[in-house]
Amino acid sequence: MGLLLQACAAIFVLGNLVTSQPLVQNPKEPFKITAVNFNGEQMQITWAVKDYFPGRNVTFFYRFGTTRHNRDWKQCPNYILYQGYNSGCLFNTEGPTLNIFIKDQNGSEQLFNQSLKSDFFIKPNPPENVTFHWKNDTITVECKKPKKSPRCLNLEYQYKSKHDKEWQSRKSECCKVEEQGFDPEKCYSFRVRLERRVPLCNRIPYASEWGEVTVWRNGSLLDSCDDDIKSLSNQVILLLSVLAVLLAVFFLLIFVCKWQRFQKSVMPVIPDPKHIFSDLFNDHNGNFQEWIDKTDNPMVQTKMECVEYECIIEETTEKGEKDVKKEASEKFCELSDMNEKDYLSSAHKTSLPPPASDTVSFESFKFFMNEDMYVIL
Template sequence: MVTKSLLLLAALWTTIVNAETMEETIKRNPPRNISISHGSLGEYTLSWEGNCTCTEGIEYQLEYTYLDSKDNEMEMYYLQENQKVLDLELHRGLQARVRLTYGDNPGITSNWTERTFDLSGELFASVDNLICIFYGKLYMNCSWDVTEHASEGAQFNLSYRERNPSEVYNCTDYLVDGGRNIGCVNHKYRLGEATETIICISEVNKKDKLPYCRIVKPGSFYKLDSPMNVTINKSTDEVEWTLPKFGLNIICYNFQLNITNLNDRNSKLENVTTTNHFISRDHTKKYSVHVRVVVNDNCLESSIWSDWSKPLIIDPDGRDMSFPTIVAVVAVILVALVLLLVLVCMKCKLLSKLCQPIPDAEQKFKGLFEECNGDFQKWINKSIQLTNKVEDSSLATAK
């Protein structure tokens, strides 16, 4: 028993002495001289020097963050080697630090060795504000601004890749302004929506300039097609719509409805997670409804909404009229027409013209009725005889 106890005490003492020795060694040999070098498209190697000859249980702890990061969130790695290959958006500037750690005892560390890489914008391709939008799994559109530092003949190309630097893809169709490429349009991209992709703009005629790069997940910049076939059931006020096929489950989508009262132009937005929604409306007023969609954080969490759908116009509800109401309306219309006709006649004096008295034939032709009892033939013969007598009298007088 005594022997075993002595052995345990000896082992414990050895461990304590070794730990103290390791702690002193680590603290005396912090990493030194952090440097960075450029490799392939958007790829950089962070490296440093280390004097510590103690290798068993020793690791390097590397941390870095971008200078323009709002939350100063650190990326962290534990490494056996004194370098790390990284894909970086180096134009944003970089704060890096490294130290030695003892794996069996995280409290045993060296001091941090830090370095800031705040590189001039002139070292990179003369562009800024690189933005890419991905349309489902079909194609992408990218655009960028040319900075004031660009030379007159500066020309730019877009390339992209995933983690493997040997598989680089190039844009095939550019948007050109003033002879310069300022965008990549309708490009069929070949990478996964959930995989980090590094997209870089290189200045063709300035090989010494570093590429301007962004690291994105395509799914975070998805822009879906607009919802289609927006309809409403007027009896229940349920609005429904359909989606183009994207290959995602319905739980992946958030929808937004823009409901506008067209009488007073008041609008409201309503957020839903299904392809139908009951709206509240005044049935005596006219409305328009638009719908748009975005991928939510259940799947990819895009920050870009689709365009609004074509407007659904909802007219005020019609009212059914009873038979007495129809009769009354028709009667009112007829009376109105009669009154209108009378007014027109009075205005144009048509009544006096249309209502002239019928001439009395007995007054105009008294001989016909008083002497011949209305016998027209007898009256004619008598008139002829009378005319002949008058003519004979006229001849006799003339002689």
């Protein structure tokens, strides 16, 4: 049944076409025109001026409808030029049947005439409101259904990944296409257009211009596939930056710890005497002599001069006398390094009579001597 309808439509088209009557200079090459009906709104008729009318201009006339309606002929409102000569005409579409005449520049000589069905040369507009639905590995592409003859249209979409060189194409009846086998991890570019079916609706398979290219990855719309790479590289850069900062902080802490130790070893901290001798600065305003006189500071040591006394020991030899004087002098020097308290304690202990029985008299003092010949005062 479908084939029968297509055959009938083809017969109907051929029956409505009027045989061209070219009156050109080269009869060996039949005169050819190109007709395009832009979405049923504007007609464009073009011809090869350099092949058929070299070196001269022509005029174009047209009218829609049949001769029974006695419609007037209209001259072309907008010529298409090629190297300064008329090579086509652009005018509004006013009906399904079109009659055209091409005459010389004065309009007196007829060069070409033809009748054709304008609806069989329709070029549709790009699809509107295109949507993409991505689920798992399946993509569904839809567009808004056109008001004029949607049954005569096929929806075609093409796609390619960033690793593909050529576009992959899929077609389906208007206005929905579903395709499986897409990798959610890959980035794909898509473009969509509408195409007129032949021979049921068009003599020539005119298709619309491609719509805007869109880029998708796993259901997410991107500006370009490079953005996918940039987003990954940005994440890597961010991670590396965080690691670099942490590493820098770690080395900085180590440096600070080592620097404090190094600074203490090279430049030790000088203690502030203000805290140790607070009463010296707070009570005596730094007057050291006043502070010495009025405080009983345990840190002040009693200074004793080492004075050599001449010891006269009776009944001793000259040599023994010298040894006694030397030992007594050394003993006095040792005692001079003691503070007052230690000195009194030592003197008390040493004042005990030695076990020896020898007694030495020095003026009004008596000295007890042991075998080591120490003299104790």
